[in-house]
Amino acid sequence: MAFDVNPIFINIVxxxxLADVTLVVGILKAEGEKRGTSQTWQKAMYKSGEIPEMELEYxxxxxxxxxxxxxxxxxxxFRGDAGNTVFGIDPWLAAHYLQSLDLKGCYDLDICHKLIMATIYKLLSEGELVASDDVYFYTNDYYKLSKSRLFRSV
Structure with missing residues (x-):
């Protein structure tokens, strides 16, 4: 790797x-609920579409x-709780997010993935993350999930 990105910075990313995931789920949920059907908000949404006033495609x-x-x-x-309030980190999906930020040195998806994984391993060793299969949760979120009856098995 020709450059070094601080794991503290990647942890912030x-x-x-995760904050952006929660934000867009809230936008999608509000849009689904506006449709006023008896279905869940996810089923009320088209498989794909746009919410132009929010500058959002899905x-x-x-x-x-x-x-x-x-x-x-x-x-x-959707591999957190059934209420869609807690989400985990899939390293490849997080790498796409990092790449989309268009930061210097983070243009290549494989490099982004390596940066994400290096940070994940560091956070795991420090007890800040918990692994559940191939998804990683911040420790506080994982304990919220494990105490919840709404926990989805991942």
Missing amino acids: LKQY DFHGIGCWVKYKDRIIDFD
Whole structure:
């Protein structure tokens, strides 16, 4: 790697990624609920579409959703709680987010993934993250999930 990005900075990016996931889920949920159907908010949404007033495009996939919000790519899976309030970090999806920030040295997806993984390993060793299969949760979020009856098995 020709450059060194501070793991503290990548940790901030990961926290912002999760904050952005929560933000766009809130936008999507509000849009789904506005449709006033008896379905869940996810089922009320089209598989893909736009919310122009929010500068948001979305495409539901498998167990997740790809979102372009303003100039960021926020791709995530619904692998937290059933209430969609806690989300984990999938390293590849977080790497796409990092790449979309258009930061110096973070143009290549593989490099972004390596930076994310190096930070994840550091945070795991410090007890700040917990691994659940191939998803990583900040410790406080993981304990919220494990105490919740709404926990989705990941």
